[in-house]
Amino acid sequence: MxxxxxxxxxxxxxxxxxxxxxxxxxxxxxxxxxxxxxxxxxxxxxxxxxxxxxxxxxxxxxxxxxxxxxxxxxxxxxxxYPDAPSLFPGGVALARFVATWADTVLNAGLARMVVADILAALGPEDAAYFRETREARFGGRLEEIQAGREERLDAFRASLAPLRTALGEAPFLGGERPAYADYAVAGSFQWAHAVSAFDPLSPDDVVHGWRARMHELFDGLLDRAPRAVAA
Amino acid sequence: MxxxxxxxxxxxxxxxxxxxxxxxxxxxxxxxxxxxxxxxxxxxxxxxxxxxxxxxxxxxxxxxxxxxxxxxxxxxxxxxYPDAPSLFPGGVALARFVATWADTVLNAGLARMVVADILAALGPEDAAYFRETREARFGGRLEEIQAGREERLDAFRASLAPLRTALGEAPFLGGERPAYADYAVAGSFQWAHAVSAFDPLSPDDVVHGWRARMHELFDGLLDRAPRAVAA
Incomplete structure (x- = not known):
């Protein structure tokens, strides 16, 4: 243990x-x-x-x-663990900026694309809790919140502009190596990936290439993670 | 010269x-x-x-x-000028992230609060150009775009969450000292400040305190700048 x-x-x-x-x-x-x-x-x-x-x-x-x-x-x-590689090579403030952007802009956009898929991944008791709390938050039935996600893709992808331009400057938000800012954003994409076959990223997006790099880190920690996705 | x-x-x-x-x-x-x-x-x-x-x-x-x-x-x-203090102590990618956030989220919110005030600061020829190009962009008369800005303050202030949490971690986005990420955001607030008496920030907001620190930098470069604001 x-x-x-x-x-x-x-x-x-x-x-x-x-x-x-x-x-x-x-x-x-x-x-x-x-x-x-x-x-x-x-x-x-x-x-x-x-x-x-x-x-x-x-x-x-x-x-x-x-x-x-x-x-x-x-x-x-x-x-x-100060002797291990720093999570904040660019300073804590900038990492916090990115994490809060992921909490708000990114998660808000992703939630509307996968919230019914999350529901489907839960057991009965959790599903009842999730439906009640999230329907109160979103103000509608989860199936309706998620419906029409294809039509929201352009606006969602436009909202990724800060991430996209940043990743035009370096392979990771942390620079040559990933850091906490990368993990904050990768966590959000993994949330969708774990429960949904729907991919909100275009393969020609620099963000898509970055996500693929994130999937390979730590012996494929994100890539190997079990998913609840209909075949 | x-x-x-x-x-x-x-x-x-x-x-x-x-x-x-x-x-x-x-x-x-x-x-x-x-x-x-x-x-x-x-x-x-x-x-x-x-x-x-x-x-x-x-x-x-x-x-x-x-x-x-x-x-x-x-x-x-x-x-x-590599021997002068770095503009990017946290790396270029994170600074670019913040700059693009300012270009999009922050400037979009501020524009709707001061776009008619900008118009009022321009001479006749520039005003005609500005009205034509910006009314095409915003899809309405500039005076109407700006109207009701007080009612949009809560949503605007909520959109500053990444900036606000970051500035809870350090005095500047750059950490103990300002860096390019700070200048990218300060430029947007100065845009509004130069042409408008309307202040979108609450005095008890950590962002307000940061802006005051930015105003003092470089012998008050931002603070001393002439404004076109009705007395």
Whole structure:
């Protein structure tokens, strides 16, 4: 058993891990070269997280330390493991800028493309919770929120302009090597990839090429991850 | 006369300089400690820029070199003056990410708050050009585009989330010291400040505090700049 445990959102299939914020944490752990147990956790297992003082994942238990929130986990790893490669070679502020852009612009766009696919990846109890909370958030039935996603592709792809121009300057947001800003954005794309066969990126987009590079990192951590996708 | 000339957009009053992209270039020149003549240029003076092979400012003439486009100017300065403090301590890609976010999200929001104020700052010939080209872009009369800006403030301030969280991590996007990412965003706010008394920022916003720090840089370059604002 690893000395580190990451509580990691899963679907009906415990091997399907789809939370964008948990993926950020796993990529940050991999960047630091740290082993961990990614313990499956479902939306409705609130009591399993009670020890953390809140109800959402990711939660990292690192020795005696409990850290919730993906950005707080990254800051913790940077501070606790200063000899491993930095997650923030460009400074914390710029990485936080990109992470919040992913939280808001990117995740808002992706959610409307895969929210019914997420629902389909959940067991009955989680599906009921997810439908109720997300339909209140989006103000409509999840199937209707997702419907017509092809017509929203142009606007979604236009919203990626900051990412696209940045990746015209270097192979990764971190420069020659990936860093936390890359992991923040990759987590969002992995969220969609884990539950949906729908790909919002055009193969001729520089963002598509970057995502392929991200998929290969850490022995294919993202590429090998089990998906809940109809064949 | 300086060996460097920057063609710099002005209003009816040649001392009122309001282009966000020209402000980026001036802040980048100041960061590198370089002197320059900021030569006033108006929208309709196309022939004065013919030498540059295109029709927009900023254009920097640096010795024998002519460079158009604010980001290209920053890259040129970084390459030509490597011994001066770097504009990109966090890497070029992340700075480009922020600059494109400012080009799109930030400038789109600000434009709808000050576009009629810009019009009022222009002489008759430029005003006719500006109205025609911008009304085609926005699909409406400029006065109507700007109307109701108070009601859009909440959505505009929400769109600043990436900037706001980043500035919760450090005094500047560049960290302890400002860098090109800061100048890219500051240029946009200066655009509004130069032509409008309307302030889209709340005084209790961390972004407001950052803007005040930006105003003080380089002996108050932004703070001292003449404005075209009704008293």
């Amino acid at each position: 690893s000395e580190r445990v990451l509580y990691d959102l899963c679907g009906a299939d415990p091997d399907v891990r789809f939370s964008p914020y948990c993926w950020r944490a796993k990529l940050a752990l991999a960047h630091k070269g740290l082993s961990y147990e990614a313990r499956p956790w479902r939306f409705t297992e609130r009591e399993a997280l009670a020890f953390s003082g809140q109800g959402r994942v990711p939660v990292l238990v690192d020795g005696g330390r409990t850290v919730a929130d993906s950005f707080a986990i990254a800051l913790h790893l940077e501070e606790a | 300086s060996e460097r000339v920057l063609y710099d957009l002005c209003g009816a009053d040649p001392d009122v300089r309001f282009s966000p992209y020209c402000w980026r270039a001036k802040l980048a020149l100041a960061h590198k400690g370089l002197s320059y003549e900021a030569r006033p240029w108006r929208f309709t003076e196309r022939e004065a820029l013919a030498f540059s092979g295109q029709g927009r400012v900023p254009v920097l003439v640096d010795g024998g070199r002519t460079v158009a486009d604010s980001f290209a100017i920053a890259l040129h300065l970084e390459e030509a």
